[in-house]
Amino acid sequence: MISLQGVKKVFKTKNGIVTAVDNIDLSINQGEIFGVIGYSGAGKSTLIRMLNGLETPTDGVVDVAGRNLAKVKGKELREARQEISMIFQHFNLLWSRTVKENIAFPLEIAGVSRSERNKRVDELIKLVGLEGRGDSYPSQLSGGQKQRVGIARALANNPKVLLCDEATSALDPQTTDSILDLLVDINKRLSLTIVLITHEMHVIRKICHRVAVMENGKVVEQGDVLNVFRKPEQPITKRFVKQVTEPEDTQETVEHLLAEFPQGKVIQLTFVGTSAEQPLITNLIRRFPIEVNILQGKISQTQNGAYGTLFVHLDGEETQVQEALRFIREQQVELEVMTHA
Numbered sequence: 001m002i003s004l005q006g007v008k009k010v011f012k013t014k015n016g017i018v019t020a021v022d023n024i025d026l027s028i029n030q031g032e033i034f035g036v037i038g039y040s041g042a043g044k045s046t047l048i049r050m051l052n053g054l055e056t057p058t059d060g061v062v063d064v065a066g067r068n069l070a071k072v073k074g075k076e077l078r079e080a081r082q083e084i085s086m087i088f089q090h091f092n093l094l095w096s097r098t099v100k101e102n103i104a105f106p107l108e109i110a111g112v113s114r115s116e117r118n119k120r121v122d123e124l125i126k127l128v129g130l131e132g133r134g135d136s137y138p139s140q141l142s143g144g145q146k147q148r149v150g151i152a153r154a155l156a157n158n159p160k161v162l163l164c165d166e167a168t169s170a171l172d173p174q175t176t177d178s179i180l181d182l183l184v185d186i187n188k189r190l191s192l193t194i195v196l197i198t199h200e201m202h203v204i205r206k207i208c209h210r211v212a213v214m215e216n217g218k219v220v221e222q223g224d225v226l227n228v229f230r231k232p233e234q235p236i237t238k239r240f241v242k243q244v245t246e247p248e249d250t251q252e253t254v255e256h257l258l259a260e261f262p263q264g265k266v267i268q269l270t271f272v273g274t275s276a277e278q279p280l281i282t283n284l285i286r287r288f289p290i291e292v293n294i295l296q297g298k299i300s301q302t303q304n305g306a307y308g309t310l311f312v313h314l315d316g317e318e319t320q321v322q323e324a325l326r327f328i329r330e331q332q333v334e335l336e337v338m339t340h341a
């Protein structure tokens with residue numbers, strides 16, 4: 001559905017040249033939810049703006065739904081933009097128009113008749129769960145409801161791709177979750193391709209199938225969300241993964257235990273998919289004459305299955321502890337022996 005080859009975007013500024021996007025290759029499949037994560041200034045906005053033709057690449061090919069966006073102009077670019085919709089962090093609604101009128105706006109531009117427009121607006125209001133609010137003005141709505149209007153408006157002309165630019169960053173955690181649930185629902189019902197940019201790993205974990213991590217204009221790591229969670233390679237990816245998998249005080253707890261129990265081993269186990277349910281700890285206690293203390297644990301759900309981490313202290317005779325470590329490594333579980341940071 002979307003392919004980027006050797007895409008580069010350079011801005012000439014008063015202070016010199018800024019390479020916002022630096023030689024990116026990406027491929028996004030029809031019907032998937034693809035996340036791009038990075039810190040501020042990584043180049044995410046520039047990248048997403050190239051996907052709907054708001055920016056043209058300095059170099060490379062941006063192909064969306066069979067069109068090379070760097071090449072299309074005029075009428076064809078307008079048609080392409082109807083197939084690629086976008087929602088924004090601050091909603092970008094028309095404040096003097098009602099919910100219905102906001103949603104109808106892109107239909108008016110596309111020349112849809114009044115009766116067709118009214119029918120479509122009613123469908124969209126139901127789809128995003130805004131029944132009864134059609135005649136309200138944006139100022140009378142909560143943040144989550146405003147974003148629902150943004151989503152309905154973005155879907156009005158049946159786009160093939162929905163781009164989400166930090167769409168939940170202005171919302172509280174509970175509202176964020178409900179908007180993310182809505183995006184998953186729309187993705188499934190309409191088999192819509194969704195590309196989102198965010199700086200929050202929670203968003204990636206909750207709804208994305210695949211993720212690309214951006215740093216200094218480059219994609220430094222990409223893959224299935226579950227795989228990236230299980231084995232993050234780059235330091236920046238590790239930092240993002242930790243945002244959602246480890247309680248904040250984990251390193252502190254580990255340091256404390258390493259100091260308190262210099263004997264034995266403190267280990268981190270990472271379970272993925274079905275292995276998250278294996279009775280590993282029971283097996284360890286039954287098979288080896290060692291002490292097993294569970295220190296901390298967390299299981300998170302991703303679109304591709306469960307992902308969990310568990311911190312455990314193993315203590316006993318050194319040979320038995322080593323045997324237990326060997327046994328764990330034979331299971332479908334990642335193991336890391338913790339040392340001082």
Ligand SMILES: Nc1ncnc2c1ncn2[C@@H]1O[C@H](COP(=O)(O)OP(=O)(O)OP(=O)(O)O)[C@@H](O)[C@H]1O
Binds near residue numbers: 041043045047
């Ligand atoms: N129109 C522009 N002119 C000059 N420099 C720009 C322009 N747009 C972006 N940049 C620069 O390109 C780099 C990447 O910016 P971009 O906005 O794409 O990053 P980002 O990851 O989306 O960050 P943020 O979330 O803060 O917007 C930054 O150094 C930024 O200053």
